[in-house]
Amino acid sequence: MRVSAKADYAVRAAAELAAAGEEGPVKGERLAEAQDIPLQFLEHILLELKHAGLVRARRGAKGGYWLARPAEEITIADLVRAVEGPIAHVQSDPPESIEYRGNAEHLREVWIAVRANLRAVLEHVSLADLVSGEMPSIVEELSAEPDAWAPR
Amino acid sequence: MRVSAKADYAVRAAAELAAAGEEGPVKGERLAEAQDIPLQFLEHILLELKHAGLVRARRGAKGGYWLARPAEEITIADLVRAVEGPIAHVQSDPPESIEYRGNAEHLREVWIAVRANLRAVLEHVSLADLVSGEMPSIVEELSAEPDAWAPR
């Protein structure tokens, strides 16, 4: 249940692209510096985002990357899925495809609920929300509770 | 964002222990068979659960494992934490300890919200809920929505 460096980097780089907006292609190097990400690793990630259809790019002088869609229409979930694959798997299988036996029969519903709650956050925060800092109400409410900040 | 085999096994084995209740120690072999888990691997997992204080054990004939606390007082989160460590980490660090720069500044709140929503499920389902099939309302509601069962 951890967020990989790749996913974290993908979101951060995309946030920079969202903030750049209409000012034309942004170089990989500038993204790497802005977010302190190893350039060559970032290039691989941006390539994956491109293959997923979230980002576009042009080479050469004046080249760089930009978002394929408006920042309002790209969610954190889109980015995480592009680099990590499905958001919640149990032993490499999606929860709904697992058959539990015996006394663990209802465990599937638990994993389904877990996934649903993950989606409830990740699919509702757009890049526009992220850079503006005006989070959807669900995030506001969850992160407002002091308990949410306790380590455990 | 995946649940490891170890965590899945831990919950399933614990569910069997919860169901066994007061009928005395349950052998590892019986747990392994009931949930189709490799015995030797399961023994390692049960040992971790014991070290975490969730399970107790006795050796020899008539030996076996049992829950250290009533099934109502052990949650899925307890079990997952015992074998996987903290429930939501970003790049091996807890979300509240990360400092984001530039346009990703608000990303921390997103990860905090993600973790809060994970906890909202995992900390509120007890082993007793799991074996009885009577889930807390949050799980009922989440898993009732057809959308929650869609792959994506």
Place this chain on the structure above:
DNA sequence: GTGCTCCTGACCAAAGTAGTCAGGAAAGTC
């Protein structure tokens, strides 16, 4: 055609995952 920038595949070290193997140590039975 000469730089600039992205594109792609190959490679690599370290860590994590999912186990197996071999033996030791306590508890109960005869």
Place this chain on the structure above:
DNA sequence: GACTTTCCTGACTACTTTGGTCAGGAGCAC
């Protein structure tokens, strides 16, 4: 007290994932 049963523990292994680096090629602008 020997014997069996069951847990306890560490060592080991094969495979995959993670988080990168390296080297070169391909497209674009001037």
